Amino acid sequence: MNIQVNGRRIQLNEHEITIGELLESYNVTKRISVVEHNKEIIKKEEYEQTKITNGDTLEIVHFVGGG
Amino acid sequence: MxxxxxxxxxxxxxxxxxxxxxxxxxxxxxxxxxxxxxxxxxxxxxxxxxxxxxxxxxxxxxxxxxxxxxxxxxxxxxxxxxxxxxxxxxxxxxxxxxxxxxxxxxxxxxxxxxxxxxxxxxxxxxxxxxxxxxxxxxxxxxxxxxxxxxxxxxxxxxxxxxxxxxxxxxxxxxxxxxxxxxxxxxxxxxxxxxxxxxxxxxxxxxxxxxxxxxxxxxxxxxxxxxxxxxxxxxxxxxxxxxxxxxxxxxKKEKGLRTYMLCGRETVQVRPGQIEGFSLKALNDRIKQVTSEVRGNGELLIFQINHLRFVVFKDGRTLIHGISDTSEAQKLYQQYIGA
Known part of the structure; x- marks a missing residue:
């Protein structure tokens, strides 16, 4: 399937994955991330249940410690 | 303008x-x-x-x-x-x-x-x-x-x-x-x-x-x-x-506080309140322990074995070369004060 992540088009072999799985594949720590799925902000408790399907748009931001 | x-x-x-x-x-x-x-x-x-x-x-x-x-x-x-x-x-x-x-x-x-x-x-x-x-x-x-x-x-x-x-x-x-x-x-x-x-x-x-x-x-x-x-x-x-x-x-803590500086093999030790602490007095004292001492008026730096101590005016100290906080606390008490 094709999805858009942070403005970039991404092709995935899976037909369906959850937000939790996508974050893991990007190595993003779930507890310090904020995710918008098709313009809707997703609560952390819902990452594992929320499914991403073909054509979806995601914005992923996360906190960074350094400075 | x-x-x-x-x-x-x-x-x-x-x-x-x-x-x-x-x-x-x-x-x-x-x-x-x-x-x-x-x-x-x-x-x-x-x-x-x-x-x-x-x-x-x-x-x-x-x-x-x-x-x-x-x-x-x-x-x-x-x-x-x-x-x-x-x-x-x-x-x-x-x-x-x-x-x-x-x-x-x-x-x-x-x-x-x-x-x-x-x-x-x-x-x-x-x-x-x-x-x-x-x-x-x-x-x-x-x-x-x-x-x-x-x-x-x-x-x-x-x-x-x-x-x-x-x-x-x-x-x-x-x-x-x-x-x-x-x-x-x-x-x-x-x-x-x-x-x-x-x-x-x-x-x-x-x-x-x-x-x-x-x-x-x-x-x-x-x-x-x-x-x-x-x-x-x-x-x-x-x-x-x-x-x-x-x-x-x-929430305020009491006594000595230690904090490990991530990724730097350095521990910071901060005293709660130390009365009458002065870098000059510490300088005089520490010179009897090591000859590797220098300062710039704002802080005092000295080396003991492989450890480098950087002491600020308020008694707060960075100990470089260590990553064990309880060991750092001991060293602080030994060389700088309680």
Whole structure:
């Protein structure tokens, strides 16, 4: 399937994955991330249940410690 | 129109009215590392009335690659960053009142430092201090601008206590995982871009405009960026910013406090209260133990075996070459005092 992540088009072999799985594949720590799925902000408790399907748009931001 | 600020006043977002407002404002910057330096220089050039900058560290060679206020001379003399920053900022704009404080920002001094400022800028490199900032700004209703950067990426979020989500609303624990600038590295462009977002939000607030409700994230190397509007995540039961807040990070501790500086094989030891502590007396005492002693009036550095001790005026000490906090506490009691 094709999805858009942070403005970039991404092709995935899976037909369906959850937000939790996508974050893991990007190595993003779930507890310090904020995710918008098709313009809707997703609560952390819902990452594992929320499914991403073909054509979806995601914005992923996360906190960074350094400075 | 004053020549110095003429270009900024021409910018429609600020104008001469905005410029006049800036001159009356007081900004507190916590941390004078890479982000703190970059924000401070922009705000001083922009003509903010007063800047207070607080930092617990001193200048080292590894800082010169990106911490723009410092020079080789500062690293050679191990000048505290707050003092070196104060000198450089005054040389840039002598009309701005600048106060450099070479201390740690902690639960005991946080309220006193924050109570009279208009806004706070995060120039820290750790979440421990950021959660103290978060609690104290929520308690005193002072806005602040979070910024963080690592490798080639960075992020920024402006926080208006009670109106937009605070740090605690967005995540509820102290992250221990993830790298630091001392382990994964950092490049100057990531610093500059993060600081640019922070200073822009700060200037908006100081000139009476709304700050952005979006959290922005970018990778300047990969040319990627993203923004998410986070207002919906304001937690009505937050322990830091709601009406039931109990400010967990402002709880005061007693006695010696130790803190491991991530990725640096360094432990900081901070005494609660030590009466009559003087660097000069310590200098005289320590010379009988080791000949490797030097100082610059602001701090005293001495070496014992493979360990390097850097002692500040308030007795706070960085012990380099150790990563065991209880061992560090023992060494502190042995060489500096109880």
């Amino acid at each position: 004053e020549e110095r600020y003429s270009r900024q006043e021409l910018f429609s977002g600020i104008g001469s009215e905005g410029q006049a407002l800036l001159a009356e404002k007081h900004v507190l910057i916590i941390g004078a590392g890479a982000l703190g330096s970059a924000n401070a220089e922009m705000l001083v050039r922009a003509g903010v009335g007063k800047i207070t900058i607080v930092d617990r560290d001193y200048v080292e060679w590894s800082n010169l690659g990106r911490q723009q206020l410092y020079t080789e001379e500062d690293a050679l003399t191990s000048l505290p960053k707050a003092k070196a920053a104060e000198q450089k900022l005054l040389a840039i704009n002598s009309r701005v009142k600048i106060v450099g404080i070479a201390e740690e920002f902690h639960a005991e001094n946080a309220e006193q430092l924050v109570e009279s400022v208009d806004i706070l800028i995060d120039g820290t490199d750790n979440f421990n201090t950021r959660f103290i900032i978060n609690d104290v700004t929520c308690k005193l209703n002072v806005p602040w601008v979070y910024g963080g950067c690592l490798e080639s990426h960075g992020t920024c979020l402006a926080i208006l206590p009670g109106k937009t989500p605070c740090l605690k609303c967005l995540f509820d624990y102290l992250p221990q995982e993830g790298g630091t600038c001392d382990t994964l590295g950092i490049i100057g462009p990531a610093v500059q871009m993060t600081a640019a977002y922070q200073t822009a939000e700060c200037l908006k607030f100081l000139t009476g405009q709304l700050m952005s409700p979006e959290m922005v994230y970018f990778d300047v190397w990969e040319r990627q960026s993203s923004s998410v509007e986070v207002t919906k995540l304001l937690d009505p039961e937050c322990s830091s910013c709601s009406s039931q807040a109990d400010y967990p990070f402002l």
